[in-house]
Amino acid sequence: MFKKSFVILFLSMLSTSVAFASNIGRNFYGVLSESLSGVNFNESLHIDDSVRFFAWGNMGSSNQTDNPKEGLNYTRCVPGNSSWGGGGITFVNSSNAEADRDMSAYYNGELRLSVKINNSNCGKFPVGIKVNGINIAVPLSNFSGFDSSKINQWQDISLKLNSNTNANITSSNMAKTSFLLLIAYDENVVSNNLALDIDYVRWVKPNATGAFNVTVKKVSDNTTVNTSNITWASSNFQTEWKVAEQYLVLDFDDDSKKNWDVKLYVNNSSATRNGLYAVKGKDEFVMPMCWRASENALPYSDGSGSHTTQIGEDYDGTYWYLYDKGNGDKGFRPWLYMQDLKALKTDKDKDYSTVMGYKTGGYHAYSGEYGSISNSGYYSGSKVSLYLGANCKNTIGGLKYTGNICVVLTYE
Amino acid sequence: MKEFFVAGCLVICSCVLLYADLSISPAVINIVANDEAVCESVYKVFNTADTKAIVKISMEDWKNSSENSSDVTVEKWLNLPKNEIEIEPKSEAEVPFRIETFKGMTGSVSGMVVFSSNKTNMINMTMKVPIYITIEGTEIADFKIDSLKIDKGQNTGNLSATMVIKNDGNVHIRHTGNIKLYNTETGNVVKEIKIEESFPTYCESSRDFIINIASKDELKQGFYLAVFEVKALGRSVHKAVRFEVLKNGNIEIKK
Numbered sequence: 001m002f003k004k005s006f007v008i009l010f011l012s013m014l015s016t017s018v019a020f021a022s023n024i025g026r027n028f029y030g031v032l033s034e035s036l037s038g039v040n041f042n043e044s045l046h047i048d049d050s051v052r053f054f055a056w057g058n059m060g061s062s063n064q065t066d067n068p069k070e071g072l073n074y075t076r077c078v079p080g081n082s083s084w085g086g087g088g089i090t091f092v093n094s095s096n097a098e099a100d101r102d103m104s105a106y107y108n109g110e111l112r113l114s115v116k117i118n119n120s121n122c123g124k125f126p127v128g129i130k131v132n133g134i135n136i137a138v139p140l141s142n143f144s145g146f147d148s149s150k151i152n153q154w155q156d157i158s159l160k161l162n163s164n165t166n167a168n169i170t171s172s173n174m175a176k177t178s179f180l181l182l183i184a185y186d187e188n189v190v191s192n193n194l195a196l197d198i199d200y201v202r203w204v205k206p207n208a209t210g211a212f213n214v215t216v217k218k219v220s221d222n223t224t225v226n227t228s229n230i231t232w233a234s235s236n237f238q239t240e241w242k243v244a245e246q247y248l249v250l251d252f253d254d255d256s257k258k259n260w261d262v263k264l265y266v267n268n269s270s271a272t273r274n275g276l277y278a279v280k281g282k283d284e285f286v287m288p289m290c291w292r293a294s295e296n297a298l299p300y301s302d303g304s305g306s307h308t309t310q311i312g313e314d315y316d317g318t319y320w321y322l323y324d325k326g327n328g329d330k331g332f333r334p335w336l337y338m339q340d341l342k343a344l345k346t347d348k349d350k351d352y353s354t355v356m357g358y359k360t361g362g363y364h365a366y367s368g369e370y371g372s373i374s375n376s377g378y379y380s381g382s383k384v385s386l387y388l389g390a391n392c393k394n395t396i397g398g399l400k401y402t403g404n405i406c407v408v409l410t411y412e
Numbered sequence: 413m414k415e416f417f418v419a420g421c422l423v424i425c426s427c428v429l430l431y432a433d434l435s436i437s438p439a440v441i442n443i444v445a446n447d448e449a450v451c452e453s454v455y456k457v458f459n460t461a462d463t464k465a466i467v468k469i470s471m472e473d474w475k476n477s478s479e480n481s482s483d484v485t486v487e488k489w490l491n492l493p494k495n496e497i498e499i500e501p502k503s504e505a506e507v508p509f510r511i512e513t514f515k516g517m518t519g520s521v522s523g524m525v526v527f528s529s530n531k532t533n534m535i536n537m538t539m540k541v542p543i544y545i546t547i548e549g550t551e552i553a554d555f556k557i558d559s560l561k562i563d564k565g566q567n568t569g570n571l572s573a574t575m576v577i578k579n580d581g582n583v584h585i586r587h588t589g590n591i592k593l594y595n596t597e598t599g600n601v602v603k604e605i606k607i608e609e610s611f612p613t614y615c616e617s618s619r620d621f622i623i624n625i626a627s628k629d630e631l632k633q634g635f636y637l638a639v640f641e642v643k644a645l646g647r648s649v650h651k652a653v654r655f656e657v658l659k660n661g662n663i664e665i666k667k
Contacts, residue, residue: 027435065627065628066626066627066630067603067627068627072627153604153606154606209435209436209437209458210435210439211458211460212433212434212435212539213460214433214537259440259610259612260439404536405536406536406537406538407536407538408537408538408539408540409538409539409540410524410539411440411539411540411541411542412440412542412611412612
């Protein structure tokens with residue numbers, strides 16, 4: 001007879017890297033982007049550092065949503081009638097005042113952005129950055145890739161961040177960067193009819209190539225942990241669906257690849273081993289697992305309600321499904337059943353197992369189609385928090401449950 | 413029988429980090445070559461983490477054209493001399509590879525080079541990067557837009573198109589293109605949308621692509637024609653779909 005007091009689930013786990021302890025460690029640092037982590041002004045995902053839009057003179061700025069280059073939003077800058085003005089996205093301190101950060105790691109890298117102009121004269125717009133208190137802005141027409149004849153079309157442009165562009169862009173000056181994007185205007189571009197649309201603004205390190213970063217964090221306090229295990233609390237023994245005590249943060253740090261995805265499944269060599277399993281003699285015991293990709297660490301709330309770590313299960317007359325039990329709406333079904341690789345036969349199966357990936361137009365968590373990404377929109381970032389759950393209802397004390405959980409990034 | 417519990421045992425692996433925070437370049441390799449050609453190069457694998465990484469390297473079959481479907485496995489044309497590497501923190505390692513096509517090869521073959529953690533870990537982190545080989549002079553470019561559908565997103569209200577590309581050729585394609593959206597009542601082009609390169613459509617198969625057409629309420633009530641142009645391998649194909657934006661914003665496809 002088994003004594004049923006608790007079970008500890010063993011999962012060998014990656015130890016973690018804190019190489020990129022801050023966003024500034026990123027190869028691709030999002031400034032105005034819904035797919036890249038960074039400061040992400042005016043776009044809701046992954047706001048990991050404090051910034052604001054400062055404007056002076058009479059420059060106007062407004063959020064736009066029609067036909068963005070990337071994500072769902074972009075910003076339109078319109079010069080006023082005065083002879084000078086400008087604005088931009090700057091780091092701020094706790095008093096919301098302009099502040100410096102050390103961005104010297106991006107020296108010799110690039111400022112990349114997408115722009116749309118409504119008049120060829122927009123090429124005169126001075127655009128740049130602010131370092132060590134010095135405004136550095138060069139005409140848009142000097143940016144690599146800029147074409148003044150492309151009216152009302154998005155174009156991808158870039159500016160080298162080094163002293164060849166401007167003598168004041170030095171590594172030491174960049175150690176005191178305030179404005180990540182600076183747009184200025186003077187009498188050359190003053191016109192009521194000019195508008196400069198900007199989107200997908202990012203800083204890129206020199207020779208940056210894409211990286212795939214994985215971090216393990218504690219559910220209880222979101223701190224990074226150096227652990228080799230994913231565990232479920234012993235109090236969960238013989239209870240239904242429960243979240244693990246740790247979760248993963250998957251971070252695809254790249255801005256150029258449009259042909260990738262990350263899938264999650266177990267590879268236990270049997271379609272019925274859809275989670276953790278234990279073998280005792282001829283008997284096999286399976287503890288089904290589930291997973292959830294989230295834009296933010298759980299729990300949090302937004303316009304669509306509460307997003308929690310509580311997992312419920314129900315039957316709709318045709319299918320069993322999992323839902324966010326703490327949300328209260330059984331129609332909100334962010335948790336997905338874990339599948340074994342052997343069960344992934346059709347494209348639909350494979351989509352179901354996709355945690356994150358790229359679809360034309362932006363990064364997209366396929367699982368969002370099933371509700372796992374919050375209802376805030378179609379786009380997720382290239383960074384998601386991945387939570388694991390297990391149905392511990394039938395766990396047997398004394399057994400060691402194991403499983404080969406695979407996180408697979410595939411380029412095509 | 414008395415069962416002993418593994419009480420309180422949270423086994424902490426003492427092993428070093430096996431896989432996390434890696435960058436692999438190039439991510440995709442495309443080679444057009446004759447049969448009996450040789451190509452040698454290296455992958456650069458950068459460990460961006462603060463701990464040593466041990467990475468296993470292997471290969472997998474991917475998508476071959478039907479001429480090579482059954483017997484041309486990746487091992488027949490790809491050689492990876494190293495099957496495991498150790499990379500110091502913040503350091504780079506090179507993984508050499510050699511591709512050798514053989515006499516009589518036609519169409520295309522492809523394989524995945526797999527960089528993976530040690531299998532003894534129960535969580536396995538893997539990065540797969542493809543190599544595509546096209547045998548020059550034997551390629552057949554034959555593709556079309558098989559179907560088009562315009563939908564309104566349930567959550568966002570945005571309009572998106574689902575375009576199915578059917579590739580009957582023997583090489584994969586990576587299409588680009590554009591969409592011209594006409595108001596059929598005025599004949600004016602109301603919008604042009606660029607189709608950017610993304611996933612490939614593999615030889616002798618179909619693939620769906622979802623493209624954002626318009627944001628919520630961007631298109632006024634009325635009749636529209638969306639003309640799709642898709643380009644790849646020096647060819648372009650067209651297909652159009654007519655639809656009506658109803659008063660409530662819903663979409664109705666017209667014949």
